Amino acid sequence: MTHPLLEIPAAYHAGRPIGITSVCSAHPVVIEAALRLSLETGRPALIEATCNQVNQDGGYTGMTPADFRAFVEDIADRVGLSRERIILGGDHLGPNPWKDRPADTAMEKAEAMIAAYAEAGFTKLHLDCSMGCAGEPVALPDTTTAERAARLAARAEAHKGAVPPVYVIGTEVPVPGGALEELEELAVTTPEAAAQTYEVHREAFEEARLQDAFDRVIALVVQPGVEFGHTDVIHFQPEKADALSASLDALPGIVFEAHSTDYQTGEGLSALVQDGFAILKVGPWLTFALREALYGLDAVADVLDGTPPKGGLMAAMDAVMRASPEHWSKYYAGTETDLWLQRHFSYSDRIRYYWPRQEARAAVAEVKARLDGRDIPAPVLRQYLAVPATDDLAGWDGLLVNAVQEVLRIYEEACTGGRNKA
Structure with a gap:
């Protein structure tokens, strides 16, 4: 069975960009709002849980991946949305919840976590091994990050269901939940860094004999120049990301995933989708x-x-x-x-x-x-x-529900109503 998210990079590279909103929340009203909007539009609802929020130990919500799936599906049943219209994703899957432990221990926990996600039917998996564990530097070399990502992909592949998962990779991953400091300007990911991320992951997957899984990598997490702090927002400036966007021409089957897109304008979100930042993650704004x-x-x-x-x-x-x-x-x-x-x-x-x-x-x-x-x-x-x-x-x-949908409709318009790429 073909994964529905594969059509997003295909559409971008065919010159007709579309996007999808990634709803990152465990609040039942937020999820209901997203599912009701899916019922209205006929488009899939992408609901994501993070590694700290939902994991095999319960996370801060007290839910395992199987629990979270049942939680979302119960809401879908209540609003009348077919469960087949829901795509479940796992965000920042890696050693982050256990990064205060030695790397071997943290990675064993991360492997158990991604296996639980895959077994529960989560089919969009963001592999994030960019953080150092106990005794390691805060930021790891790209090769180490990629090797650990491939290790997690191998576990996910061993536990996948009827719909093989798609993967998101990246080494320039923004801090979840917004920046802590006052914001002035952000460094946009360079085309060279994006190409390097792709290549080191390709090599790591190939070394692990995971070519089929790598063929299902649909996106790279990059920094397009968007972020929010306590009271301020850095809005997308397309001209600063032109070179990064153009680098997608050399990455067939790939789009970019943009984190921290909360509080962007509708015009900014539309521009992101048109420029290949097709997966728009939103959580705190909702x-x-x-x-x-x-x-x-x-x-x-x-x-x-x-x-x-x-x-x-x-x-x-x-x-x-x-x-x-x-x-x-x-x-x-x-x-x-x-x-x-x-x-x-x-x-x-x-x-x-x-x-x-x-x-x-x-x-x-x-x-x-x-x-x-x-x-x-x-x-x-x-x-x-x-x-x-x-x-x-x-x-x-x-x-x-309407208060949340007021935000989600801005995203929906950006993902579907923007001008096609020339």
Whole structure:
């Protein structure tokens, strides 16, 4: 059976670029929004889990790859989307969750992880062995990265199902979740670096007798010059990536995968797809939009009670985050006011790690209960939610799903509605 993602590089090299949105989230509302959009458009939904989020030990979500698949498929069944329309991907698959251990130990864990992903039917696998383990430099030589990637591919191939997986490779991998420092300018990957990445991986796969697997490498992770920090975004400037884009002419069957595309403009996302950066990964922007909607609905509940917004949900979430700071304290810095603003409004959206907590779920449920059965006047809704007030958005679930889809529709237009390459 042919993998549906193979058509993306084929289309680009035939002069008619198309793209696909890679939804990187484990939030059920985000996944529902993506699956409902797939139902509407008829295009596949690509849902990805990261190595820290989902692995054989449970990750920070507590889900194994098989659990995550069941989680996504349960949502698909509920919204009426055929399971065959879902492509599951694994992101940053490699030793990263165990990089504080010696390389041999970390790679053994990484092999077990990718085997679990492959066995669970994940068919888009991003091989990321670019980070050093205990006693190694932070960044490894390309040859070491490629040899370890081939080792993981061999394990995936041994556990693949009816649809052979496609692979994404790369050695210039942006930090997941956004940059930590203030941003001014980024170094775009050079054509020479992209060619070197491709070649060392080709040689490593060939040495491991994995030519068939290498034929299913569809993309390289590169830096096209996009990133976001706490309050700023570096937007795509096509002219700075012209040479990198042109280098795809020498890489048949390959496109680029762009990470950290969150908060780009629609025009920028369209330009990325047209220039061969055809797999657009997005995550924090989706939960950022969800958080905006939840805070807005909390304000609406107060207004309907005849008072100015009191910020009860915000206060509850701040208490949850302060009680368990492990997901934000290493990433946010500054005065107490700075930290407060970052906890709630940073583009990196590290609050997304806290919505599954029992206390957070209870706080959200309280807001929902206050709104259940109440008519929300359109002017009140428009004051606090950046969505049109139409009848089909009635209800809590509809409002939250729509808030996420407002972002996903920007990506969908970029992936399908841009001008064809001349």
